[in-house]
Structure formats: C-alpha cells, structure tokens
Amino acid sequence: MSDRRGFLRNSGLAAAAGAAGVMLGGSGCATAAGPAVATGRMAALPKARGPRLVVVGGGTSGLTIAKYAKKEFPQFDVVLVEKRDMYSSCFTSNLWYAGLVTLENLANHSFLDAAVNNKYVYFNATVTGLDRAGKTLVTSEGDIKYDYLVIAPGISYDYGKIGVNDIDTQTTLRQVYPGGFVSTTEHVTLHRKIREFEGGVFVQTVPSGNYRCLPAPYERACLIASLIKHNKIKGKVVILDANPEVTIKAEGFHAAFDQLYKGILEYHPNAAVKGVDPAKRTIETDFDSVQFADAAIYPNVRGSTLIEQLGLLAPATKSNQFEANIDTRFYNIVGDTSVYVTGDSRPHPYSKSANTSNTEAHYVARVLAARAQGKEISWTTPETICYSVVNAFPMEAISVKAHYVYDAGKDAITGFSPDTQVFNNRDAAKGKATLEWAKGLYRDMFNA
Missing domain, CATH: 3.50.50.60 (FAD/NAD(P)-binding domain)
Structure with a gap:
C-alpha cells in the first residue's frame, strides 16, 4: 500500500533528522526532578479522596484520560487542569470554513459538563512549573499535589x-x-x-x-x-x-x-x-x-513549549520536534512512573490527530488504573x-x-x-x- 510505504518513508526521514537535530537547552534531556518551583500556596481544591490523578490539558487526549481513568479505577481523585474556560476542537474545523458545520459544532462544549458527567474536577488554571521530587504541579491558582500526573498540552508552532x-x-x-x-x-x-x-x-x-x-x-x-x-x-x-x-x-x-x-x-x-x-x-x-x-x-x-519549560524534553536522537522523553509503550517519563505525556507532544510517529489521541488515551487510562493497583498491562495499538x-x-x-x-x-x-x-x-x-x-x-x- 502506497500510504503504508509513505508512513515508513516519513518516519525514517524523521528519525534521521532527529539524529542530526539540535535541541534547545543543551542535550534536551529531561532533568531528574524538574524545576523545584513549588510555592507552598495550595490550590483551592477539595482534599483528595484517593490517589490523585492530575491531567493537564483539556484537549482530546486529556479529556479522554480524565474520564476513562476514573471509570477504570473509581478510587482515582481526578483533577483536569485547563487554562481555557471553554472547549473547542480543531477536528472538523475545515468543514466550518465550507459551511458544512456551524461554529457551535466546534466550540459549544463545556469543561464543567464533562467534569460533572464523569465525576472529576475541572480546575481553570495555567501551569507554571513542576516539582517532580515533591510531586507538585504549580499553577497560576496554586500548587497541586499529585500521585500521578498526565501532561497533554498539544503542540506549538x-x-x-x-x-x-x-x-x-x-x-x-x-x-x-x-x-x-x-x-x-x-x-x-x-x-x-x-x-x-x-x-x-x-x-x-x-x-x-x-x-x-x-x-x-x-x-x-x-x-x-x-x-x-x-x-x-x-x-x-x-x-x-x-x-x-x-x-x-x-x-x-x-x-x-x-x-x-x-x-x-x-x-x-x-x-x-x-x-x-x-x-x-x-x-x-x-x-x-x-x-x-x-x-x-x-x-x-513541535511539542508544546510547556514540555520544554517543565524539563521533560527527549534527547535530540529521539525527537527532532521538542517532544517528551517518554517510555514508548507506557507513556511515562523515562525513569519516572508518576508523570506521563500523551497526545501530540509524544514522540511516536503516530498521526497527531483526534481519533489517534482518543484511542491512545483509552489505553493510557488503563495503564494508570493498572499501575495504581500495582499491576502492568500489555501494549495496545491506538487506532487512527x-x-x-x-x-x-x-x-x-x-x-x-x-x-x-x-x-x-x-x-x-x-x-x-x-x-x-x-x-x-x-x-x-x-x-x-x-x-x-x-x-x-x-x-x-x-x-x-
């Protein structure tokens, strides 16, 4: 199939480019613990009633993980941190340009409704730092302690x-x-x-x-x-x-x-x-x-600039697009099974598309639920x-x-x-x- 050959051709080119690429900030490797920037001012959130899973980014990947991690392991106390106050999508946006759908199709979706429907908390804030040693996410609205952290911030140009x-x-x-x-x-x-x-x-x-x-x-x-x-x-x-x-x-x-x-x-x-x-x-x-x-x-x-700011970059030999340094199968930051990066900031050659991120997120939700119970699961392919x-x-x-x-x-x-x-x-x-x-x-x- 010509499209399959194209995948392999483009993936090979990307790998070659990555090997020769130059990353910002020296080698581009993630720091061992991330910047120690916790403020001590805690976010206005209820006390966690179970292992706290914090999900950063309310796009396709983040919303799916927040919902399905809770379904897979109801004991999770899930908090979705998102800087926007209203959801909108890129997928089907081209149809709006041609008058085939309305703007309401793209943007009339509430983070609050998603959180209430699926029994988690939507927290409207901007991430400003990460203290991995102290398992603390720093936001514009205060610090959040986590047991597990998923960062799904999308892309930057x-x-x-x-x-x-x-x-x-x-x-x-x-x-x-x-x-x-x-x-x-x-x-x-x-x-x-x-x-x-x-x-x-x-x-x-x-x-x-x-x-x-x-x-x-x-x-x-x-x-x-x-x-x-x-x-x-x-x-x-x-x-x-x-x-x-x-x-x-x-x-x-x-x-x-x-x-x-x-x-x-x-x-x-x-x-x-x-x-x-x-x-x-x-x-x-x-x-x-x-x-x-x-x-x-x-x-x-490239991967979202947030990945770089939080010290989570992959080395240049792994990604020439400033993506995250994660385990290929399980999405956790290499050497840290409490922090994960999913969606379009991961270095996999998967399509950076909505359906891929959605099905990938279903799998990562199962990974998190299993690990919270001391178990492991086998790798499952996403679907595009x-x-x-x-x-x-x-x-x-x-x-x-x-x-x-x-x-x-x-x-x-x-x-x-x-x-x-x-x-x-x-x-x-x-x-x-x-x-x-x-x-x-x-x-x-x-x-x-």
Missing part, C-alpha cells in the same frame, strides 16, 4: 523550520496568516478570510515532519477550491507541500485535485517554505517565489480513523483506518499494521460518516 526566525515576522504570520491548527481564534480568522476571499492565489502550505492531522491541509485546500468553484470566483488554491508526496490518502486526494479542481487547485510537492515576506505577500521555496493574495501558512510543529472531506457540493469524503506495529527489539513503532485500510474512493456516504465520527468523539469526551 516552529516557524524557524520554515526560515522565519525574526520575531516580528513570526508575529505577523501568527496574526494575519495563521496555520489554523492550535487555537479557536485561528479558526475564526481563517473562516473570515476564506469566506471573504474574492480572487487571486490562496496558498496553503504543508510542513515536513510529523505535523498535526496529516491530511488536514489537503482537505482544507480542497474545500477552499470547492467554494471557489461553487461561487465562480476568479481564483485558485496553491498547495506548497514540503513533502515529496501527499502524506496520506494520496490517491484519493490526487483524484480530487485532478477530477474536481483542474485549473482551480495546483499541487506542488517538494516545495518546502524557506522564507516569507508578509509585506510583499511572497513565499520563498528552494525553486520558486510564490505571490499570494491570501494564505494559511502552516509552519512545522480519519475522514477527509474533498468536496463540499455535494459533501464527499475519503477515509483511512489504521493501526500500528510495535517492535520490541527496537523499542519503536515501525509502521502501519497489515490490517490498515485506505478508502480513496470519495462518496457521500463517507461525507455523512464524517459528521457521525465527530459526534462520536464529542460524546466520548463529554458524556457520561
């Missing part, structure tokens, strides 16, 4: 890897040409830009490495092209892909490019961004200078089910269902499992299934 090191330019790109894969405000800005697009070239960049939601930039490009076609706008979408080929579901995406959007969408492989001049609206690659009317500039991604809508009028999608292989001898994830299936034929049934898939994820995170 790495503009330096697209040749943008100047802070002023980075700031302009974040505000005027956002990537659209971190915050809700990026989605709102991109929605406005796409819906108000009047013509010319709209550029969608695709980064190298393991970025959040491999098919999403191609899906977004298709849906923008679908709007251009439907509204008879004199414009086109140009995909500048740093990779030599569409990273997943290539056959299905190329069919959409060629059959639905000929003359409206241009795909350029091996077109890594080497610099951006937002004033002149130009993007530089190795081979060309591309002028644009508007753009969604998706830089490379991903729908990509390639046509808005009518709504048609392609999809993939993937599992992964763990090689004990190499202590590494080495590729897709043989049962992986890619469904490259677009149709309305998969378009409808996309919406049901998203509803299922929301139910799994928020409902009892």
Whole structure:
C-alpha cells in the first residue's frame, strides 16, 4: 500500500533528522526532578479522596484520560487542569470554513459538563512549573499535589523550520496568516478570510515532519477550491507541500485535485517554505517565489513549549520536534512512573490527530488504573480513523483506518499494521460518516 510505504518513508526521514537535530537547552534531556518551583500556596481544591490523578490539558487526549481513568479505577481523585474556560476542537474545523458545520459544532462544549458527567474536577488554571521530587504541579491558582500526573498540552508552532526566525515576522504570520491548527481564534480568522476571499492565489502550505492531522491541509485546500468553484470566483488554491508526496490518502486526494479542481487547485510537492515576506505577500521555496493574495501558512510543529519549560524534553536522537522523553509503550517519563505525556507532544510517529489521541488515551487510562493497583498491562495499538472531506457540493469524503506495529527489539513503532485500510474512493456516504465520527468523539469526551 502506497500510504503504508509513505508512513515508513516519513518516519525514517524523521528519525534521521532527529539524529542530526539540535535541541534547545543543551542535550534536551529531561532533568531528574524538574524545576523545584513549588510555592507552598495550595490550590483551592477539595482534599483528595484517593490517589490523585492530575491531567493537564483539556484537549482530546486529556479529556479522554480524565474520564476513562476514573471509570477504570473509581478510587482515582481526578483533577483536569485547563487554562481555557471553554472547549473547542480543531477536528472538523475545515468543514466550518465550507459551511458544512456551524461554529457551535466546534466550540459549544463545556469543561464543567464533562467534569460533572464523569465525576472529576475541572480546575481553570495555567501551569507554571513542576516539582517532580515533591510531586507538585504549580499553577497560576496554586500548587497541586499529585500521585500521578498526565501532561497533554498539544503542540506549538516552529516557524524557524520554515526560515522565519525574526520575531516580528513570526508575529505577523501568527496574526494575519495563521496555520489554523492550535487555537479557536485561528479558526475564526481563517473562516473570515476564506469566506471573504474574492480572487487571486490562496496558498496553503504543508510542513515536513510529523505535523498535526496529516491530511488536514489537503482537505482544507480542497474545500477552499470547492467554494471557489461553487461561487465562480476568479481564483485558485496553491498547495506548497514540503513533502515529496501527499502524506496520506494520496490517491484519493490526487483524484480530487485532478477530477474536481483542474485549473482551480495546483499541487506542488517538494516545495518546502524557506522564507516569507508578509509585506510583499511572497513565499520563498528552494525553486520558486510564490505571490499570494491570501494564505494559511502552516509552519512545522513541535511539542508544546510547556514540555520544554517543565524539563521533560527527549534527547535530540529521539525527537527532532521538542517532544517528551517518554517510555514508548507506557507513556511515562523515562525513569519516572508518576508523570506521563500523551497526545501530540509524544514522540511516536503516530498521526497527531483526534481519533489517534482518543484511542491512545483509552489505553493510557488503563495503564494508570493498572499501575495504581500495582499491576502492568500489555501494549495496545491506538487506532487512527480519519475522514477527509474533498468536496463540499455535494459533501464527499475519503477515509483511512489504521493501526500500528510495535517492535520490541527496537523499542519503536515501525509502521502501519497489515490490517490498515485506505478508502480513496470519495462518496457521500463517507461525507455523512464524517459528521457521525465527530459526534462520536464529542460524546466520548463529554458524556457520561
């Protein structure tokens, strides 16, 4: 299968890059105990009624672990620490741009409801430090003692890897040409830009490495092209892909490019961004200078900067994307079975996507429940089910269902499992299934 070969090719490139990469802060290895920064001012939380599990980050991974760790081991006293006061998702955000879902679909979900429904505590605070020796998480609202800690903070952007090191330019790109894969405000800005697009070239960049939601930039490009076609706008979408080929579901995406959007969408492989001049609206690659009317500039991604701030980075030989130094099978920080990192800040070559994080989190919840009882469980592969809508009028999608292989001898994830299936034929049934898939994820995170 071509997509399986692509996984292995891209994973090999990432490993090679990691071996040659340079990490911030010397070797990038986690400190033995983390910065000793506990303040002694305790957070306003009820006294723990069992082993306290603190989960940092209310995204797909964090919400799933908070719910299912409690279900697996009801004695856990679970606290979800999240700096946002309202949940919003990246998955299905592309559908909102095309008018296929509403903003309410993405953002009308309450952390409070999730906590009440699933018998844990939602604590609205920002993490500022970690004292691993004292098993204390430091937040803007006081210190929290833990028995187990899960950090699931998502990703951060790495503009330096697209040749943008100047802070002023980075700031302009974040505000005027956002990537659209971190915050809700990026989605709102991109929605406005796409819906108000009047013509010319709209550029969608695709980064190298393991970025959040491999098919999403191609899906977004298709849906923008679908709007251009439907509204008879004199414009086109140009995909500048740093990779030599569409990273997943290539056959299905190329069919959409060629059959639905000929003359409206241009795909350029091996077109890594080497610099951006937002004033002149130009993007530089190795081979060309591309002028644009508007753009969604998706830089490379890295583990959340929180991972670095808390002293949990993997060595450069393990991750070239500033991800966490965790055990491959069980997700705990190497040498510390009380602290775990999950979701998009882990160094596994899994897709950094919602369904992957959700199923991975189910497994980590079982790991935590077992260890709280002095037991161990066997490694279980996460599952990646991903729908990509390639046509808005009518709504048609392609999809993939993937599992992964763990090689004990190499202590590494080495590729897709043989049962992986890619469904490259677009149709309305998969378009409808996309919406049901998203509803299922929301139910799994928020409902009892």
